[in-house]
Amino acid sequence: MSARLQLVWFRSDLRVYDNAALVQAMSQGPTLAIFIACPDSWQQHDMAPIKQDLIRRRALALQQELAELQVPLLLAEGSDYEAVQDIFRALVPLGIGCVYSELEYELREQQRDQQLQAWLTEQGIDWWQCDRQTAFTPGRFVNGSGSMYQVxxxxxxxxxxxxxxxxxxxLPKPKPQQKMELALPQLPVFQPGNGSSKDWSVDxxxxxxxxxxxxxxxxxxxxxxxxxxxxxxxxxxxxxxxxxxxxxxxxxxxxxxxxxxxxxxxxxxxxxxxxxxxxxxxxxxxxxxWPELIKHQPFQKDTTAIRWRNDKTLFAAWCAGQTGYPLVDAAMRQLNQTGWMHNRLRMVVASFLVKDLHIDWRWGERYFMRQLIDGDFAANNGGWQWAASTGTDAAPYFRIFNPITQSERFDPKGHFIRNWLPELAAVPDAAIHWPHKLTNRNQYPAPVVDHAKARATTLELFQQARQQAGEGL
Ligand SMILES: Cc1cc2nc3c(=O)[nH]c(=O)nc-3n(C[C@H](O)[C@H](O)[C@H](O)COP(=O)(O)OP(=O)(O)OC[C@H]3O[C@@H](n4cnc5c(N)ncnc54)[C@H](O)[C@@H]3O)c2cc1C
Known part of the structure; x- marks a missing residue:
């Protein structure tokens, strides 16, 4: 085997600008690139179909952008991470000297990389990884005791x-390399996606x-x-x-x-x-x-004891945007219809699920991942644990968003609500945050819970869990 080719493996860094793996590979010699779609593994991660589509569309756009640099991007379908090694095996006869990629932090990705690393070493192939998902590398900032900040x-x-x-x-976009003539192997054929993310440009x-x-x-x-x-x-x-x-x-x-x-x-x-x-x-x-967070553990251990009510009917109402709380419902419908939700509303609906419906934050975390075009484990888990008062620097458990007050403050004229809840289009401004008080609700549901009572129950649930954890109040 003549070790002459550099291979960039694109994963969560689907770009030609500021791509350290691409720049490093091209500085070392003739470069080939690969992207492997792994829909079964993505599904295990609860990745939303709209995000999968965005990735596929972006990979195709990347292929064209790399073609302008004379870097062939092979697009392959790998089903799950187990298949990655087989795909690499098919590339070995090309004479790969080194693989280049950007580090991924999640557990299954780390396991996949460890297995592949061992196999590449057996093949005499090097692996160059860079850590650039963040502006500053994790581990760099520590408190006086040498640990990562919790606040x-x-x-x-x-x-x-x-x-x-x-x-x-x-890093700038690299300059084009010399055109290469390569006899490329047949790989499992990449699927282009279903276009559900088409409202989002990939250029x-x-x-x-x-x-x-x-x-x-x-x-x-x-x-x-x-x-x-x-x-x-x-x-x-x-x-x-x-x-x-x-x-x-x-x-x-x-x-x-x-x-x-x-x-x-x-x-x-x-x-x-x-x-x-x-x-x-x-x-x-x-x-x-704290990699244990990947296993969906709460950061605040005493909250493990909270006895969530987990009522499936209430959860279904929340998912469908049918709780009778207009801002919550409008937000959930925005999520369901577009795959994106405004940050203020993510906080409002998360708080509502946990502290008004008393449903385990992990149900909401998973539902979000299954819908969001921007689903990101760290931000999503962090956001949910913040709202549920179970995480690092979380909202104190007694700070509970009032969904009506939030609605009055942040959508005062009800423009957002009316946009997503057409059944409330004719409700006057004065009543838009309180449609359950109207005699004719136009099929809009009555509130599924009473906020004041739900709030009191939340305080009890947290206090019980803390007592059980032996901390008292
Ligand atoms: C319960 C909950 C779940 C969330 N899930 C996700 C998620 O899966 N993916 C995700 O990217 N963000 C998530 N967020 C954070 C935030 O809501 C979104 O990043 C933001 O709404 C995206 O819109 P934007 O690009 O217009 O943000 P902008 O307001 O323009 O912010 C710029 C960028 O900063 C980052 N950002 C903004 N706010 C946050 C935040 N609170 N935490 C971490 N990063 C932030 C995002 O990358 C965002 O694109 C979540 C927040 C909550 C409360």
Whole structure:
């Protein structure tokens, strides 16, 4: 075997810009690339069909973008992670010298990589991995006792200090290589997807433009408007960050270039948006520090004892957007119909499921993953455990969102509600948050629970669990 080819294995880094694995491979010699769709493994991860479609569409776009660099991208269908080794075996006769990829933090992915690493070593093939899913590598920021921060604020302080001290590098798109003549092996045929994500562009230049536009203008209003779901005030870049079509470094660097010093002014839209990107890093650092979270364990161990009611009828009403609480229902219908939900509403519906319906947060976490185009284990788990008061830096258990007050505050005129609940279109502004008080509800359901009573039950459930855990109150 003549070890002459470099092989880039694209996984959660489906981009040509700021791709360290691609840059490193091409600096070492003639480069080939591969992407392997693993729908059975994706399903085991509860990956939503719309996210799977986005990945497939993005992989096809990537193939064209890499063709302009004269890098052939092989697209293969691997069913599950077990099949990955067989696909690599078919590539060995090409003379692969080294495989290049970006590290993935989740458990099954780590197991897959360990097995493949052992096999590649037997074949005499090297593996170069880089850790670039976050702006700063997990493990870098530790508290006085040498452990990862459990609280966001000190983590953020250290993170910002690092940003002030060190310019983040964003790697350019590599220059084209010499055209190669290769006799490529037959691989299981890649399926193009069903187009369900078609409302989301997969063209690199368009995504960069979207990022640029956002950082140039709308970000300025982010602090003021980000909590109002009827306004288009957030970036909607989460699906691209989730599949790696954009990197977090690209977002931060672009923000620095467009907003300049505003990122250091705590009250500016740019600083608040940056803070959200730091939350993204935070949850990934948390996951690496406490990998047991991947097994859906609560971070706060005493909450393991909570006796969730887990009423299946109530869960079905929540999933379908039929709880009788308009903002909750409008949000769930947005999720079901588009695969995306506004951040304020993710907090509201998560709190409602756990603290009004007393359903285990893991049911909601899983439902979200099965629907979201931007499903990301670390952010989703972090968000759910925050809302359920079971996680790192979680909301205190006695802080319980009131779904009516949230509705009045963040959708005052009911624009968002009416958009997603057509049955309430004719309800006047004064009643839009309280349609259950109307005599004619137009088939809209009565509230499935009474918030005040549900709140009291939540406090009891948490207190019982704490007593059981021996901590008392
Ligand atoms: C219960 C719950 C579940 C969530 N599940 C996910 C998920 O599966 N995937 C996901 O990407 N985000 C998740 N989030 C975080 C957040 O709601 C989304 O990132 C955000 O709504 C995406 O919209 P945007 O791109 O317009 O965000 P913007 O407001 O424009 O923020 C920019 C980027 O920062 C990151 N970000 C923003 N807020 C958060 C946050 N609270 N935690 C972590 N990262 C954040 C995202 O990558 C986002 O694209 C969840 C939040 C909650 C409360």
């Amino acid at each position: 966001f604020t000190p983590f953020k302080k250290r993170w910002l200090q690092a940003l002030a001290e060190q310019e983040l590098t964003v 690199s230049e368009e995504l960069l433009q979207q990022l640029r536009d956002y950082c140039q203008s709308r970000v300025q209003l982010y602090k003021k408007q980000r909590d109002f779901p009827a306004l288009d005030a957030t970036s909607r870049l989460s699906p691209y960050l989730a599949v790696g079509a954009l990197s977090v470094r690209q977002c931060i660097r672009r923000l620095q270039l467009e907003a300049g010093n505003a990122i250091w002014q705590a009250e500016s839209g740019a600083a608040v948006w940056l803070s959200e990107l730091i939350w993204r890093d935070f949850y990934k650092h948390v996951l690496v520090a």
